[in-house]
Structure formats: C-alpha cells, structure tokens
Amino acid sequence: MSDELLPILAADQLFKENAEPVLSIGTEGFFIMLNHTRRGPEFIDSTYPAAWRDEYDGNSYHLKDPAFLWALAKNGNKRWSEVRIPDLAGVFKKARRHGLIFGAMFSRGYPTRKSVLSVARDDRELTDDELVRLATWFDQFIDACNAKQMFSPKELEVLQCLANDMTIDQAAESIGISSSAAKVRLKAARDRSGRKTNSWAVAAALRAKLID
Known part of the structure; x- marks a missing residue:
C-alpha cells in the first residue's frame, strides 16, 4: 500500500486500488465496513455470495452472528473458530453451506464509530502471518481514510x-x-x-x- 497516494483517494477508490491482501487471503469473499456511526458507514462492501448476503440481511443475522457481535464489542483480530460467544442461531453452520467455512474478523474503533473487516476461506484456517498481514493492512486503510478527513x-x-x-x-x-x-x-x-x-x-x- 503506497502511503504517498492514500490520503487523496476516497475510501471506495482507496480500497479498490489496495485490496490485494484481502482478496488473496479471503478467497471466498470479504465484508468491510468503515467508520460506522448512527448515520451509517462511510464505506461498506462485500463479496460474500449473494445468496448468503440475502439470507444474512433478511434474517438479521448481524444480531445473532457471534463473530460480528464480538467485533462490535471488542477490538482486535480473531479467527471465527476462536470466538467464544455461543452461536445459538447456528450462523456459522449456515455460512458453511455457502463455502464460508473458515474465516477471521478484524475490529477497530469504538461502539459509536466502528470499522470491521471479515474474510473467509473454504480450505483452511488463516495462518498467524496472514492475520498479521491483514491486521496491518486494515490499520493502514483506516488511518489513510481518516487522514484524508483531517483537513479540507x-x-x-x-x-x-x-x-x-x-x-x-x-x-x-x-x-x-x-x-x-x-x-x-x-x-x-x-x-x-x-x-x-x-x-x-x-x-x-x-x-x-x-x-x-
């Protein structure tokens, strides 16, 4: 990611031009939400299967998904399999039907201004190095997007x-x-x-x- 170019780009363009780590590690898709406030997110995008997105949104899984609930409450990086919140609605099991078998969640900010990145794979857990790489990328992305808002x-x-x-x-x-x-x-x-x-x-x- 080129620090010299980041601040002059809008969040969507910034993501588009620097998404390679997310796409290469999250082989089955991703979900990203930047600076979500009560007015909504500054930027949001997802490449998870359309059928899963429809099911997820239609059933308000964001209120039941252990990984997303963890991300709203905490900051950090965590594999889905490491989340200890009970999956009472079976969201993880339902996600697996769409090829979203392994994944990780990255969360930054605070409850009134939250940024979240989720990636998924169908073949294996993310390695420690991949977690670090995505965490570093996400921090840089957030910093760059926030920096461009610092001054007019x-x-x-x-x-x-x-x-x-x-x-x-x-x-x-x-x-x-x-x-x-x-x-x-x-x-x-x-x-x-x-x-x-x-x-x-x-x-x-x-x-x-x-x-x-």
Missing part, C-alpha cells in the same frame, strides 16, 4: 504555505485570499484536527503526507 483542501493550501516557511500574510498573498481568510482556514484546521497551534497542525498534515 482549502485548509491544506494554507498549511502547505506555512510548511514552506511562509508567514500567514505571505500565505494569503500566495493563495490569493485575505489574511483574515487565511486565519479562518487555519482555525478550522486546528479545530478539525484537534491541534492547539498552527505548527502542530502543519506537523499533523506532514505526518499524514497530506502536504510536503
């Missing part, structure tokens, strides 16, 4: 000028706006990123590779 394009214009050792007045002149407008953008950048000073906002944008 107009805020980045001003931050880039400050990173180039310009004063606020010089930045405003370079961009073609008033100094007061530049200050408004900088305040918005500080507020959006939770940074107290312009220098810290510039540093955050540099670390996220949003400016150079």
Whole structure:
C-alpha cells in the first residue's frame, strides 16, 4: 500500500486500488465496513455470495452472528473458530453451506464509530502471518481514510504555505485570499484536527503526507 497516494483517494477508490491482501487471503469473499456511526458507514462492501448476503440481511443475522457481535464489542483480530460467544442461531453452520467455512474478523474503533473487516476461506484456517498481514493492512486503510478527513483542501493550501516557511500574510498573498481568510482556514484546521497551534497542525498534515 503506497502511503504517498492514500490520503487523496476516497475510501471506495482507496480500497479498490489496495485490496490485494484481502482478496488473496479471503478467497471466498470479504465484508468491510468503515467508520460506522448512527448515520451509517462511510464505506461498506462485500463479496460474500449473494445468496448468503440475502439470507444474512433478511434474517438479521448481524444480531445473532457471534463473530460480528464480538467485533462490535471488542477490538482486535480473531479467527471465527476462536470466538467464544455461543452461536445459538447456528450462523456459522449456515455460512458453511455457502463455502464460508473458515474465516477471521478484524475490529477497530469504538461502539459509536466502528470499522470491521471479515474474510473467509473454504480450505483452511488463516495462518498467524496472514492475520498479521491483514491486521496491518486494515490499520493502514483506516488511518489513510481518516487522514484524508483531517483537513479540507482549502485548509491544506494554507498549511502547505506555512510548511514552506511562509508567514500567514505571505500565505494569503500566495493563495490569493485575505489574511483574515487565511486565519479562518487555519482555525478550522486546528479545530478539525484537534491541534492547539498552527505548527502542530502543519506537523499533523506532514505526518499524514497530506502536504510536503
């Protein structure tokens, strides 16, 4: 995954261009949900069999699926076979009928903003190395998607000028706006990123590779 390119892409395009680890390890499909809040997810996609998705959604299995319930309650990485929540509805057994025999779940965030990745295979359990590879990929994907939301394009214009050792007045002149407008953008950048000073906002944008 190329860190230099990630922040400028929308989540769906970012996933499409960097999904190789998910596709190669999750040979029977995947489910991914990014930054789910009460307003819904920022991005959601699945390649699990259509018949299984219809059955899953139609029967509200998300309320009964031990792996998904674990992911909502916890953060981490876990093979389906390692989930200790009782499968009272037999969701795992029903999934096996669709070729989803082995799998793993990756969960990040907190209850009001959750990101989840699930992958499946029909031949064997995921190896420890595969779990680590997907966990690393998922962390990078989430970080990249969140980084692009840290600042707006107009805020980045001003931050880039400050990173180039310009004063606020010089930045405003370079961009073609008033100094007061530049200050408004900088305040918005500080507020959006939770940074107290312009220098810290510039540093955050540099670390996220949003400016150079």
